[in-house]
Amino acid sequence: MLVVSIRAVTEADYPAIQALHRGVGWPTRSLAGWRWLHGNPARAEIDAVAGWVVDGPDGQPAAHVGNLVHRFRMGHRTLHAATGFSIIASPKVRGVAHRIIRTFLNQPDVFATYTFNANPVSQPLYGRLGMRPWPDQTHALKLSWRMDLPALAMGRALRQLYRFAPEMVVRMGEQLMNDRLGRVPRLRLPPGVSILSRIGEGSPYDRFQHALGREGRLLADRSPAMMKWRLSDPDMTTPPLLLAFRRGDVITGYAMAQMAKSNIIEVPVLEIIDLEALAWDDEAIPALMGALTAAARPMGAAKVRLQVVSPQMLTRLGDWAHTAAREGGWGHCHIRFAEDAPSPELWSPTPFDSDYAVCLRPLPLADKAKGRMRSWVPLSSSPSRA
Structure with missing residues (x-):
């Protein structure tokens, strides 16, 4: 039985992550493009990881969620939030999608974790993980x-x-x-x-x-x-x-x-x-x-x-x-706000x-x-x- 271990993405994982994208027909980045994403200055400010992977039986990443951290301003305050992207789980590690997304949701130092780009197949999963459709009137x-x-x-x-x-x-x-x-x-x-x-x-x-x-x-x-x-x-x-x-x-x-x-x-x-x-x-x-x-x-x-x-x-x-x-x-827009997050009414x-x-x-x-x-x-x- 495969022991599922979720770990942070490293730059050495990017060739395997490219292969995951090709396997589901999604656009692939160049290695330079992945390194550019890894260098996100907002991510570095809070020492967040660039994403998470689960290794398959061959020791190569078989599931992935990217972690795109955004810096926000509200008056004189600086805050951070994160959007998950490129969420892929191959059949080699079937059933891990909810665990890897939950890891993304539970990261510290962000006022919100969200996706505004969910597809019709994946969107029901987010509600089961405690995210809610938002903005209330226009999430779909x-x-x-x-x-x-x-x-x-x-x-x-x-x-x-x-x-x-x-x-x-x-x-x-x-x-x-x-x-x-x-x-x-x-x-x-x-x-x-x-x-x-x-x-x-x-x-x-x-x-x-x-x-x-x-x-x-x-x-x-x-x-x-x-x-x-x-x-x-x-x-x-x-x-x-x-x-x-x-x-x-x-x-x-x-x-x-x-x-x-x-x-x-x-x-x-x-x-x-x-x-x-x-x-x-x-x-x-x-x-x-x-x-x-x-x-x-x-x-x-x-x-x-x-x-x-x-x-x-x-x-x-x-x-x-x-x-x-x-x-x-x-519902392509789903979000989970932290308890101390600013009022959602302030964000458009x-x-x-x-x-x-x-x-x-x-x-x-x-x-x-x-x-x-x-x-x-x-x-x-x-x-x-x-």
């Missing part, structure tokens, strides 16, 4: 805006074909690519919206983050230092699109979006990773949504998607919430607070476009950089 909601209806129809047809002839579809290889992917588009940005190219200390972006912090909300750390680490992910094939909404020289809202393609038969999607604005500016988020949807087609995206939605965001989206398609339908999470930025499958470009797409070119009267 994803929003999308459709840009390329023929491509989306072809994606649906390929999914149906895969149900009946999966091997044939796999032999077909990567589908639904287009010649706009990975290129530098000329974007028509609405008034007030500009490309965000400067995020260093003392920049207008930095001042925007400080202004957000003065509102007293519970916010994931978007400081220049943390953004520098986020944007240094070596597995990106295209850099994210960063946009700012400005009033004169002052930034009052920003958005981050990343091109991704979840598997060989899905359409390319412009995934909204982050969307934030100062509380008093009701125009910032609708304007940024207008810019994101306008950018989607030139970038080669068939739709724009927001995979974590809070009740506050639904309100702030205005008419954009009414024009969106409703996706999801299962976005995908930035979860694992989407590190778990999305990058565009499968033959040559990485990082560097080729540094200079986004606006076609508008808005300032070209912020």
Whole structure:
């Protein structure tokens, strides 16, 4: 009988963890990408582990849960929370999933442990482990805006074909690519919206983050230092699109979006990773949504998607919430708060607070476009950089 022992991930485990991802058809990171994740500065601050594994009969990891620690700010306080990602248990160690997730949930020094990215098969497990669906009204909601209806129809047809002839579809290889992917588009940005190219200390972006912090909300750390680490992910094939909404020289809202393609038969999607604005500016988020949807087609995206939605965001989206398609339908957001956690009412999470930025499958470009797409070119009267 196999004795199950849960231990912390080490860098030597990453080749085996890559194999686990391949075994379930999930995107795989490079070894450099795993080392980048291991170097998460927020994780190092509280000496948290990078994840846990269970070894199989051959002594190699056969189950895994990643531990992505986030730094949060609330006024002058610094707090930490953790999201579990890449939760995989192979048949070699059947029945250990609940134990390894419980280990993740019981880690110290975090005000919350959660996943905002559960799939329909795994989501019932989280309730049995003491996590609850949250946010209460929107834990099962994803929003999308459709840009390329023929491509989306072809994606649906390929999914149906895969149900009946999966091997044939796999032999077909990567589908639904287009010649706009990975290129530098000329974007028509609405008034007030500009490309965000400067995020260093003392920049207008930095001042925007400080202004957000003065509102007293519970916010994931978007400081220049943390953004520098986020944007240094070596597995990106295209850099994210960063946009700012400005009033004169002052930034009052920003958005981050990343091109991704979840598997060989899905359409390319412009995934909204982050969307934030100062509380008093009701125009910032609708304007940024207008810019994101306008950018989607030139970038080669068939739709724009927001995979974590809070009740506050639904309100702030205005008419954009009414024009969106409703996706999801299962409780993909589950959380367990510590007894001394701040009030959940102070937190309006976005995908930035979860694992989407590190778990999305990058565009499968033959040559990485990082560097080729540094200079986004606006076609508008808005300032070209912020």
